[in-house]
Amino acid sequence: MSTNENTPSFPFLAQTNDPNAENNLYPFVFLYPDGNLFIFANNRAILFDYSKNQVIKTYPTIPGGQPRNYPSTGSAVLLPLRMTQGTVAAVEVLVCGGAPKGAFVNANKGIFDGALDTCGRIKISDPNPQWAMETMPSARVMGDMLLLPNGHVLIINGVSAGVAGWELGRNPVLSPVVYQPDKQVGSRFEVQNPSTIPRVYHSTAVLLRDGRVLVGGSNAHDKYQFTNVLYPTELSLEAFSPSYLDSNSSGFRPTIILPVKNTRIGYGKQVVVVFTVSGIVDPSSVSVTMVAPSFNTHSFSMNQRLIVLDGSQASKIIGRSRYQFVVTTPPSGNVAPAGNYLLYVVHKEIPSSGIWVQMQ
Structure with missing residues (x-):
């Protein structure tokens, strides 16, 4: 960067820096629906007005004060x-x-501490937001978290000891976990069938249009190393299929008829969604979701966003196993930034295949 550029100061990163480990690299950043940014680094979070370079709100430190960003x-x-x-x-x-x-x-000394097994959840829209802590079925560092079309959260990849960085992770966690946000505390996590491939540092995961998750990579070395190392460089890809793709759910799976793919959608507009599904549909069991495609590095999927569209308009049967559902699109680019989204119909928590639409 040239010295004559006007680079704004961001003291929050200095305040969250650990001189021994930093622990504030690759911070978690989300666009808040009012246009400000929620930024989490190390163990703290703020709401930031980037246009004015001003902190709007400071959130409580996550309970326990343990670091959650690279290399932790x-x-x-x-x-x-x-x-x-x-x-x-x-x-x-x-x-x-x-x-x-x-x-x-410790990891640089060959001592591999156990990873954290906790999740912190905070309603940042509350006037006085507080963290609520939950315990995962297993500890995990370098895990990837991915929003599924039905609003569940997949936690996949990673290790249960050590930290991120070259050669610093141990004990791969092979079993993914699905977190169901709307269930009661204590029953939100479900352990999934394990992979056989360790996915450690520099692994990745991305949602596919059909509802599967493409998982790939893993390289804990500063070069590609395929032999004589604990975790060889992994170039393979595999697809993880959530339980909603089980064959016994096929009768509940919708198929989208309208809108057609690549439809351009404006803000605050009503959109007619037509779909087919076997059997009788209870409108209260149907939702329409839009998922922004993510891009992933260092266990964080940037641009990731899922919006459940307002479906307050009446639905109706328009033919044999064919249904119409009217939804209203988000009101602004702060809620749904302009660009491409995968649109899904979800019936009894079982999503259709997605179709690409464009918000503009």
């Missing part, structure tokens, strides 16, 4: 934004995993 790499998602009468009902963030204080220094 946890992950985070903005939980689904549910639209009601043109507004977002609530805005919540979920932060999971990481490594305890001192783990980076």
